[in-house]
Amino acid sequence: MKYLSRLFQPVITIPKGAKIKNTEITCKSQKLLLECGLIRPTSAGFFTILPLARRGLDKLEQLLHSNLQKVHAQRISLPCLTSAKLWEKTGRLESIGSELFTMEDRHEKKFLLAPTHEEAIADLMVDIGPVSYKQLPLLLYQITNKYRDELRPKHGLLRAREFQMMDLYGIHNDVKCAEGTYSKVTQVYKDFFRELDLPVHQVVAPSGDMGGTLSHEWQLPASAGEDSLAICPSCSHTQLDSKACVQCGKEMTILQSIEVGHTFILGTKYSEPLQAKCVQPDSKPTPLVMSCYGIGITRLLAASLEALSSETSLRWPKSIAPFSAIVIGPKEGSTEWSKHGADGIEAVAHALDEVLPDDVIVDDRHNLTIGKRLLTADRMGYPYILVCGRNSVVKHHQDTNFTQTDGENRY
Ligand SMILES: [Zn+2]
Known part of the structure; x- marks a missing residue:
């Protein structure tokens, strides 16, 4: 049995009527998580997760694990540090270099604290390769801390420099296989968000830094969101862009929203420069086709609190209440x-x-x-x-x- 008197929960008590001047607190999930003793900031964009928030995150993880079993995804753990050489080969060291935490070891080898692991997964395939088409599709995922040196970390766990993320990678021998897997995984996403009882929208997205051919963002409407979602009241078509509705021409309802997940078909953007290959039925080696899927765990927890809570009281999706x-x-x-x-x-x-x-x-x-x-x-x-x-x-x-x-x- 757990007892409240023994719970480590450093609550911040604010005297009635006191005016708080804390300009760093910019949204209600951040305010409530801090005041109710669920998180403590250490430095800009870094947080200690305290027992109650940790319990909520554990439940969120468990729900994800069970849903990912439906597509036979297998859990692994890659090192937090990735060799900068791999990122140099794919061109990302240059393209998103300013957002990376980098370091050198005692032998002056360069590493980065990975914000995502496409390079590391492709390199794993090189290490064991060439992979046979018979072994594919292969789905590998991890739930670990990721790092991004945000220019302006804000909104607490919504835009932090260290965050917990589920990242899933699909390895395929061709685009058709990747597309088949993509639709199965997106169904898993829908099931997962339905179990949380959250109105998360799947919207077509630009691929950005990740590259590739097809991508969707998974957006949860909430007032602290930095994205805006356009929803057609007539045909319920939803898009990121607020331009006129392509579906039926009606005026769109605009909602602020938070990106809680992203899915991509990456094609050969990472496998080609890193030489990750598979052997096809005709015995010829070709570059692997990759897909990847992310859900920000700490961000999703904060986003769901942002969407459900009042200004003064926390409200959780029932399945993840601490x-x-x-x-x-x-x-x-x-x-x-x-x-x-x-x-x-x-x-x-x-x-x-x-x-x-x-x-x-x-x-x-x-x-x-x-x-x-x-x-x-x-x-x-x-x-x-x-x-x-x-x-x-x-x-x-x-x-x-x-x-x-x-x-x-x-x-
Ligand atoms: Zn419409």
């Missing part, structure tokens, strides 16, 4: 306390823990009133709040009303 339920007992010394006692509350919490294993926390600050602890629980956005007062009451956040399990709602 704890699904919190148990609040009566104040020590009250009539209710003499009725339930610490043992009674413990019994309730254990019964709940059997239904929601390792997903229940007890607010054991029994010196505080129920009302005060309810306010904290509401601000934290636990999906279910169980109060053991005079009567047992379950508050369910996503609903506006209290659901009572027993008698009247009084505390």
